[in-house]
Amino acid sequence: MEEGELTSSSEDHSASFSEYLDRACVYFMGCGLTADEFWHGDYTYFKYYEQAEKERQRRRNFFSWLDGMYIQHALAATVGNMFREKGADPIEYPSEPFAMDADERREQIARQEKAKENRQAEEFKQRMTALAAAHNAKKELRGLMNERSGNGRGNHDTEPEDKGNE
Amino acid sequence: MAKSTITFEYNGKEYTLGYTAETLSRLEKSGFSFGNLADHLLTAPEEIFYGAFEENHRDTPRRIRREIWKELCADSDEGDSLTEALYEMVNEASKALKPSGNVKWKRGS
Numbered sequence: 552m553e554e555g556e557l558t559s560s561s562e563d564h565s566a567s568f569s570e571y572l573d574r575a576c577v578y579f580m581g582c583g584l585t586a587d588e589f590w591h592g593d594y595t596y597f598k599y600y601e602q603a604e605k606e607r608q609r610r611r612n613f614f615s616w617l618d619g620m621y622i623q624h625a626l627a628a629t630v631g632n633m634f635r636e637k638g639a640d641p642i643e644y645p646s647e648p649f650a651m652d653a654d655e656r657r658e659q660i661a662r663q664e665k666a667k668e669n670r671q672a673e674e675f676k677q678r679m680t681a682l683a684a685a686h687n688a689k690k691e692l693r694g695l696m697n698e699r700s701g702n703g704r705g706n707h708d709t710e711p712e713d714k715g716n717e
Numbered sequence: 718m719a720k721s722t723i724t725f726e727y728n729g730k731e732y733t734l735g736y737t738a739e740t741l742s743r744l745e746k747s748g749f750s751f752g753n754l755a756d757h758l759l760t761a762p763e764e765i766f767y768g769a770f771e772e773n774h775r776d777t778p779r780r781i782r783r784e785i786w787k788e789l790c791a792d793s794d795e796g797d798s799l800t801e802a803l804y805e806m807v808n809e810a811s812k813a814l815k816p817s818g819n820v821k822w823k824r825g826s
Contacts, residue, residue: 567745568742568751568752569745569746572738575814575815575816578816579816590737590738590739591739592737593720593737594737594738594810594814595718595719595720595813597813597814598813
C-alpha cells in the first residue's frame with residue numbers, strides 16, 4: 552500500500568483527473584458526504600463538510616487529551632497517595648469536572664469560593680458554639696465551686712460554735 | 718458562494734449549464750484532457766461547453782449543442798467572455814473538489 556497526501560491532478564501526473572476524483576470522493580465520504588452528493592451535488596458545499604470533519608477531529612483530539620488528564624488525576628489520587636511522603640497532604644481527585652471555557656471556569660471559581668466561605672462560616676460557628684459551651688461549663692463549675700466553698704465556709708464558721716456548745 | 722453556471726435561452730428553451738464531479742469525470746472520459754489544456758486551447762472551450770449540458774440537459778443532442786455554440790460565438794466578444802466563463806466554471810469546480818486537508822490516503826500498489 553502506498554500512503555501519501557491527496558494531490559490535484561496537476562501535482563500528480565501519474566493519475567488522471569477521473570482517478571483523482573475517485574480518491575477525492577473517498578476523502579469527502581470520510582467527511583460525511585454521500586457518494587451521490589459528491590458526484591451529483593453542489594460542490595460549493597464540500598468545503599463545509601471538510602471543515603466540519605476537521606472540527607470533529609479537533610474535538611476528538613481534545614477529549615482524548617481530557618481523558619488523559621482525568622486518568623492522570625485518578626492515578627495521582629490512588630497510586631500517588633500510596634507513595635506520598637509522611638505529613639504531606641493527600642492528593643484529591645477533582646471534586647468537579649474541569650471547566651470547558653473561561654466563563655465556566657469563572658463560575659467554578661465563584662462556586663468554590665462560596666463553598667469555602669460556607670465551610671469557614673460553619674467552622675467559625677462550631678468554634679463559637681464550643682467556646683460558648685466551654686464558657687457556660689466554666690461558669691457552671693465556678694458556681695458549683697462557689698456554692699461548695701460557701702457551704703464549706705459556713706460549716707467551718709458554725710463548727711467551732713457547735714463544738715463549743717458541746 | 719453559489720456555484721457558477723451559464724444560463725441562456727435558445728429556441729424558447731431555458732438552459733442552465735454547469736458542472737458536477739460526475740460530469741467533469743465524464744468529460745475527461747470522453748477524451749478531454751485536463752492536464753494539457755494549453756495543447757488544445759482552440760477546442761477545449763467547445764468541449765467544456767458541450768460537457769456542461771450533461772448536468773441538466775443530458776438529452777440535448779450534440780448537433781443542437783454545436784448549433785448553440787456557433788450561435789453564441791458568432792459575436793467574437795461574446796465568444797471570448799463565454800470562453801472565460803467556461804474556464805472559470807471548470808476551474809471553480811476542480812478547486813472545490815480538491816481536498817484542502819492533509820488527510821492521508823492509501824492506494825493499492
